[in-house]
Amino acid sequence: MDTSVSHHMIRCDACVLRRMSGFRSMSAEEAKLISGFKSGEMRCETGMTLISEGTLNPYLYTVLEGWGFRYKSLEDGRRQILNYHVPGDLIGLQGALLQEMDHSFEALTPMRLCIFERSRFLTIFEKSADLAFDVTWLASRDERILDGHMLSLGQRTAMERAAYLLVFLYYRGLRSGLFTSSNAQIPLSQSLIADTLGLSLVHTNKTLKRLAQRKLIVWRGRACEILDPEGLCSVAEWTPPEASPRPLI
Amino acid sequence: MDTSVSHHMIRCDACVLRRMSGFRSMSAEEAKLISGFKSGEMRCETGMTLISEGTLNPYLYTVLEGWGFRYKSLEDGRRQILNYHVPGDLIGLQGALLQEMDHSFEALTPMRLCIFERSRFLTIFEKSADLAFDVTWLASRDERILDGHMLSLGQRTAMERAAYLLVFLYYRGLRSGLFTSSNAQIPLSQSLIADTLGLSLVHTNKTLKRLAQRKLIVWRGRACEILDPEGLCSVAEWTPPEASPRPLI
DNA sequence: CGCCTGCTTGAACGCTATCAAAAAACGTGG
DNA sequence: CCACGTTTTTTGATAGCGTTCAAGCAGGCG
Numbered sequence: 125m126d127t128s129v130s131h132h133m134i135r136c137d138a139c140v141l142r143r144m145s146g147f148r149s150m151s152a153e154e155a156k157l158i159s160g161f162k163s164g165e166m167r168c169e170t171g172m173t174l175i176s177e178g179t180l181n182p183y184l185y186t187v188l189e190g191w192g193f194r195y196k197s198l199e200d201g202r203r204q205i206l207n208y209h210v211p212g213d214l215i216g217l218q219g220a221l222l223q224e225m226d227h228s229f230e231a232l233t234p235m236r237l238c239i240f241e242r243s244r245f246l247t248i249f250e251k252s253a254d255l256a257f258d259v260t261w262l263a264s265r266d267e268r269i270l271d272g273h274m275l276s277l278g279q280r281t282a283m284e285r286a287a288y289l290l291v292f293l294y295y296r297g298l299r300s301g302l303f304t305s306s307n308a309q310i311p312l313s314q315s316l317i318a319d320t321l322g323l324s325l326v327h328t329n330k331t332l333k334r335l336a337q338r339k340l341i342v343w344r345g346r347a348c349e350i351l352d353p354e355g356l357c358s359v360a361e362w363t364p365p366e367a368s369p370r371p372l373i
Numbered sequence: 374m375d376t377s378v379s380h381h382m383i384r385c386d387a388c389v390l391r392r393m394s395g396f397r398s399m400s401a402e403e404a405k406l407i408s409g410f411k412s413g414e415m416r417c418e419t420g421m422t423l424i425s426e427g428t429l430n431p432y433l434y435t436v437l438e439g440w441g442f443r444y445k446s447l448e449d450g451r452r453q454i455l456n457y458h459v460p461g462d463l464i465g466l467q468g469a470l471l472q473e474m475d476h477s478f479e480a481l482t483p484m485r486l487c488i489f490e491r492s493r494f495l496t497i498f499e500k501s502a503d504l505a506f507d508v509t510w511l512a513s514r515d516e517r518i519l520d521g522h523m524l525s526l527g528q529r530t531a532m533e534r535a536a537y538l539l540v541f542l543y544y545r546g547l548r549s550g551l552f553t554s555s556n557a558q559i560p561l562s563q564s565l566i567a568d569t570l571g572l573s574l575v576h577t578n579k580t581l582k583r584l585a586q587r588k589l590i591v592w593r594g595r596a597c598e599i600l601d602p603e604g605l606c607s608v609a610e611w612t613p614p615e616a617s618p619r620p621l622i
Numbered sequence: 623c624g625c626c627t628g629c630t631t632g633a634a635c636g637c638t639a640t641c642a643a644a645a646a647a648c649g650t651g652g
Numbered sequence: 653c654c655a656c657g658t659t660t661t662t663t664g665a666t667a668g669c670g671t672t673c674a675a676g677c678a679g680g681c682g
Contacts, residue, residue, distance in 0.1 A: 204527040277526040278571030322527030
């Protein structure tokens with residue numbers, strides 16, 4: 125397996141993410157405390173499955189670099205992508221609290237992650253009220269995102285749904301430092317988009333093509349570049365949430 | 374407004390819900406602690422909106438009796454019901470942590486609820502690691518439920534979706550003591566079902582009719598009775614989660 | 623070069639929406 | 653208890669969005 129795990133001491137106070145705008149600042153003590161909960165760091169390649177539906181997973185992760193996604197399947201193979209994850213996101217909390225995982229997680233690009241052991245992670249609640257609060261905050265924000273996705277799946281047309289998904293991901297990428305001036309692309313295949321929107325691959329393709337004709341996006345082999353975020357927002361009847369600082373664990 | 378709020382001291386150790394199977398048992402001290410966080414109890418009538426999208430809401434609630442639901446709307450009026458709530462559910466956590474509410478909550482039947490003031494509620498994290506854990510547990514379980522709904526919205530056909538929703542609600546009602554031998558009905562209009570499934574009212578009606586013809590359900594004026602839970606599960610390719618004890622706050 | 627994965631396109635079918643209207647159930651006041 | 657307005661459920665007909673089937677094309681990689 126092309127996975128590399130390092131078990132040396134993690135120094136959270138030196139974490140690059142903390143220096144980014146977008147994350148709440150944190151005292152040196154708090155950073156030290158978090159360091160104590162971590163059991164290592166790892167990298168993984170595109171396509172790697174970090175969490176599998178139906179299994180017990182003894183780890184949680186914080187994304188440091190790269191994109192990943194969460195999905196759930198029916199027995200006959202139909203699958204629904206539930207959400208995408210970017211640096212700063214905490215992954216696997218459901219499994220830590222509720223035992224068996226009922227979704228899977230896969231890397232969309234090469235990723236770097238911080239690793240928590242489940243049992244040690246759960247002592248956060250005893251050790252620090254602030255961190256416990258942060259965990260809950262992250263869980264609530266995740267739920268809020270799912271609310272938005274559900275509105276989309278249930279009520280928006282194909283075109284609106286596609287526009288929503290793409291601007292949504294655009295702002296997530298932007299705010300978590302995944303875009304640079306030379307690279308502001310969302311790394312997705314159309315087949316993944318189809319599984320996210322609940323549409324067939326063929327119809328997804330035709331819908332994206334129409335967005336491209338309107339000069340809202342450009343498709344470049346397994347990635348999407350956003351040309352006109354405001355235009356997409358208006359197609360989707362959506363506005364991005366305020367960019368308020370979020371906790372990082 | 375037909376709402377009655379009582380501000381007398383709440384005695385959580387005497388709460389009827391605690392005596393129900395399905396909830397985790399709790400020490401006398403813990404119950405006393407929770408009592409301290411509560412600021413009252415209230416009743417409300419069918420159709421009352423407890424939480425409105427876009428507003429700040431200074432309260433959280435624990436459902437004691439009755440059914441309610443959460444929804445989100447697009448500007449042109451299309452709305453998506455996100456989830457239904459039953460006794461034991463904690464409501465309004467998102468708003469407490471993330472400021473402005475981005476969904477609404479409405480009573481589906483007359484309800485009785487425990488009230489928490491936002492600011493006092495948030496001190497739970499400092500006062501009790503166990504209760505903080507429970508809050509997070511509830512948030513995670515809610516998210517897991519949304520995952521299931523998303524799979525349904527995105528991947529299941531109309532018939533499968535309807536079957537899923539109805540058994541899902543059947544088990545929720547059953548396990549939270551909302552059904553008695555003389556009344557095991559889910560209090561829903563077909564229009565609400567339509568807004569939950571992301572289908573038109575007409576097509577929802579035709580789909581429910583087919584479920585009724587198969588003797589899986591019976592429709593009785595603004596309510597649905599489940600005749601064959603296993604049958605519905607098999608139509609939906611779904612099995613209810615294990616009935617493990619859940620915390621009550 | 624050839625294979626594999628991912629994207630594109632056209633045609634036909636069908637599930638679901640929309641339109642339109644009627645029937646049934648419900649609540650309320652007379 | 654009945655009349656009457658309102659909400660909810662039911663039904664039929666028509667239209668359309670999205671699916672499925674079936675190829676063909678393009679690009680990356682061994």
